[in-house]
Amino acid sequence: MKLRSAPLEDWLRDYYFTAEIDISSSGVQSYSMAELRTFTGIEYSDLDALVFDDGYSLGTPKVREAIARRWGDGDPGKVMTTVGSGEAIWLVLTALLRPGDEVVVVQPGYHSLVELAVGLECTTRIWRLDFDRDWRPRLDELAELVTDRTRAIIVNFPQNPTGASVTEAELREIVAHAERVGAYLLWDGAFADLVYDSPALPDVSTLYDRGIGFNTFSKAFGLPGLRFGWCLGPADVLADCVRIRDYTTLHTAPLVELLALGVLEHAEAFLEPRLKQARANREIVRDWAAAHPDLVAMTLPAGGVAAFPRLLGLADTYEFCENLFQQRGVLVIPGSCFGAAQHIRLGFGGSSEALVDGLDRMTDALRDERR
Structure with missing residues (x-):
């Protein structure tokens, strides 16, 4: 098998762990081990009893x-x-x-x-x-x-x-x-x-x-x-x-x-809270796109926690996404990673506060592109 590079992974490999605000992910906000144990009732004794057989x-x-x-x-x-x-x-x-x-x-x-x-x-x-x-x-x-x-x-x-x-x-x-x-x-x-x-x-x-x-x-x-x-x-x-x-x-x-x-x-203990959060964040993204029709065009996603808006006036969003990360600390995915260069992948599965902050910073960056 001869595999070509995966542009999405190449992008995230460089930026994922150092982003100040990550609004790129296609998953919901991650749980901790403490939360996992609380939701499942798994005790330390259950872990201690595990034998690492095949x-x-x-x-x-x-x-x-x-x-x-x-x-x-x-x-x-x-x-x-x-x-x-x-x-x-x-x-x-x-x-x-x-x-x-x-x-x-x-x-x-x-x-x-x-x-x-x-x-x-x-x-x-x-x-x-x-x-x-x-x-x-x-x-x-x-x-x-x-x-x-x-x-x-x-x-x-x-x-x-x-x-x-x-x-x-x-x-x-x-x-x-x-x-x-x-x-x-x-x-x-x-x-x-x-x-x-x-x-x-x-x-x-x-x-x-x-x-x-x-x-x-x-x-x-x-x-x-x-x-x-x-x-x-x-x-x-x-x-x-x-x-x-x-x-x-x-x-x-x-x-x-x-x-x-x-x-x-x-x-359901894992799914319900994150779906509730995603519903609220989806409305934030909807309102953001509606408030800036001169900057962005977007179809509201029917599922998942990622939208794929087009950034108006940009033939290729790659350089914009690089500058957004380097200058404003915000991580999104350039659409070229998916073969659609005018778009970005915008993740809304994380905290609402980070989402609002990230969208505000991206709006400012888009306005600067127009100046």
């Missing part, structure tokens, strides 16, 4: 059962726990795809969902989201992209970085397009529990026998540093993933799964 290739049975109950069809045999959802995506794509396979990917999109297929020398067909259509995915365009040669369709809705989503009826139509040609449908559901005006979408694995859903604690759960994720899909695909994993990570760490089980058993 783990199960597919994950600890109780953890897989908890995931299957909440997101799957109840069958833990369709669940694999992984080191973040990134490992799950890599394992599944490596197991399924071969050079020359035809794959539909979404742009602008998260790099793992596009570049891994490119690195595997697949033929990628782009399902493009358009700012002028409020980033709404056109299912008639997907129908034209899917052919008898399509091996996989790779999507994530609610979407990163645009915040666009689909209805359940549209989800089922996407499934139908995959089903008519026997393609795998790979669905990154990282933002499944971060939706505002509609119920969470069902996991695609419950709707289609070649549907594979990915998820993670890194976005809605506020636990990115735990590096815990999973996928739900056909048992034969997971078996192929295990054969690949036998040469890499082998299994998810027992300590991570101990903590993850506690989180899964008390999921």
Whole structure:
């Protein structure tokens, strides 16, 4: 596999740890170990009792059962726990795809969902989201992209970085397009529990026998540093993933799964406060964009905690984002990291105070650009 650099990670690697105000992230505000222990009831004695043996290739049975109950069809045999959802995506794509396979990917999109297929020398067909259509995915365009040669369709809705989503009826139509040609449908559901005006979408694995859903604690759960994720899909695909994993990570760490089980058993304690915070912050972003129509044009995200506004008058936001960080201490992501140079990824999952301060500083910077 020959992978190109990931511009998003290159940008964050330089700036993430030194930003004064971070309004770039696509995840909610992170929890501490103290908060995790409070919400789950995990005691120090539980940690002390843990023996650092090797783990199960597919994950600890109780953890897989908890995931299957909440997101799957109840069958833990369709669940694999992984080191973040990134490992799950890599394992599944490596197991399924071969050079020359035809794959539909979404742009602008998260790099793992596009570049891994490119690195595997697949033929990628782009399902493009358009700012002028409020980033709404056109299912008639997907129908034209899917052919008898399509091996996989790779999507994530609610979407990163645009915040666009689909209805359940549209989800089922996407499934139908995959089903008519026997393609795998790979669905990154990282933002499944971060939706505002509609119920969470069902996991695609419950709707289609070649549907594979990915998820993670890194976005809605506020636990990115735990590096815990999973996928739900056909048992034969997971078996192929295990054969690949036998040469890499082998299994998810027992300590991570101990903590993850506690989180899964008390999921709403983690999700509800951050969703409430995200709702309030989304209104702050809405009001900010409405107050500055000469500076920014934005579609309000339907899910997730990132918007993808266009900064008016800038053909490429990269230099602006660099100056915003260097001169004003504010971190956002230039849209070129997602192939949309006029835009920025604006995260609103953190504290409301930091968001307001960051937006004020960015407004001043945009005004200075006009002078």
